[in-house]
Amino acid sequence: MTTLTREPAHAAPAGPTRKNVMPRLGGTVWLVWRQHRAAFWTIIAATLVGVAAMLYLRGQMMDFLGTQEPTSRRSGGLPPEFETHVDRLLSIGSYLSYIPVLAGVLLGAPLIAGDLESGTAKLVTSQSVSRLRWLTTKLAVPAAMLALSTGVLAAVFTRWWGPVKGLSDGLMWTSLFSVTGVVPVAYALLTFTVGVAAGLLLRRTLVSMVVTLGIVVAIEFLWSEVWRSLGHVMSISTDQGVGPGMTPPELPAEAEQQGQGTYFLTGSGDRLDWMTCLDQIENDRAHTACLQSKDVIGWAIDYLPVDQMQTMQWLGAGAMLTITAAVVAFILTWGRKRLL
Known part of the structure; x- marks a missing residue:
């Protein structure tokens, strides 16, 4: 009678494998990233391109200023070539001013309205995922991406503008108040949540985008009328x-x-x-x-x-974030009860 013997299995190598070391998204975070990965990668790419362009243009401006006498910079006696750098800075600033519009219309409005139209919301919430968890993740992931990208762009633009602030009438602090400092981040988050709320209520992507555009334009007009009142005359x-x-x-x-x-x-x-x-x-x-x-x-x-600029910006950003928090509370409360 013979017996079969089995060779002992080789022990697995000690230490974590590469798959365990690398962080991976899971659950609803992975789902939201998967759903909107095209938009997220677009935001990342646009941020990188914008930062690279601003750093390059700032380098050119600093090289130009380095060739000028310090007295001419203080007395406003810079040559006409300086206006080329002024125009570039103002052009980029005007592009940054469109971020709140894009955040509300293209990112916020379709976020939940698209899921309601396609039936994705019903499919997800019919599983083990609660409505509150799904809504929270749908808001948090894009909001974090938006805040990070807007904050980076605003910081680089503010650094570009700093050395020439006040050297031209077009570079007065009041001309670039809403695209520097903390204001752009708060402004983008406000319009984003307003767009999400419109999509949740209207439940149609195209209609939500049109309505959000009108609301964002109204917010922009109101902001332009009231932000100076944040300062002490x-x-x-x-x-x-x-x-x-x-x-x-x-x-x-x-x-x-x-x-x-x-x-x-x-x-x-x-x-x-x-x-x-x-x-x-x-x-x-x-x-x-x-x-x-x-x-x-x-x-x-x-x-x-x-010298009141930063204080005014923080007051304005605080007011915007307070309204944003109220809109988020509305979205979560309404969504838990009447999402489907």
Whole structure:
């Protein structure tokens, strides 16, 4: 009688395998990435291209500034060639201003509306995945991708703009307020969640995109009207008269004038419109006598200083993120009850 003997199996090599070392997405995160991988890769590619372009153009600008005398930079005496760099910077800034529109219309609006139209939402939530988990992941993954890419682009653009801030009228801080600092990230997240909410309510991709576009345009108009109110308006005045040889006060560097312009200041502290006694301006003596009869002692100008920029940006971003959080809460609450 013979017996069969089996050779002992070789032990598996010690240590983790490559498959265990490499991080892998799983669950709903993997599903969301798989669903929208084309959009995510597009965002990554656009971010890399944008960063590379801005770094290249900034390098050219710094090389140009390096050939100029420091005194010419401080006095605004840069040659006309500098305007080429100004135009490039403003052009890229205008492109960045479209990020909130793209985030709301192309990323936010179709996110859930597309799943509702195709039946994917019903298929996913009929499995072991809860509606809340699916909605949370659908919001979190694109939002994280959007915040990261927008933040990188805004940071690189802000660094490009920093050395030439205020050297040209087009490069005033108020011209680029909404595309620098923390504002672009908060703005993009706001329009993204608004688009998602529209898609959840309307349940049709094309209709949601059109409605979102209208809402984003309205938000942009409202923002352009109110963001200056986030700052504290300062005033500068004179009290030595307004007669011949006297000039209005000069604003601090990079300050933006507010209101109607230059006002006449009276001895009691009241302000008169600059058109006061304008009908007698052709006669210096009559014009001076008219202003003296109204107790005009000097000029006053309102302005926003540049040192308030970061504070205003954080206040604006905080307001946007607060609204964003409210919209997210609405999406999760509505979606849990009426998703399908």
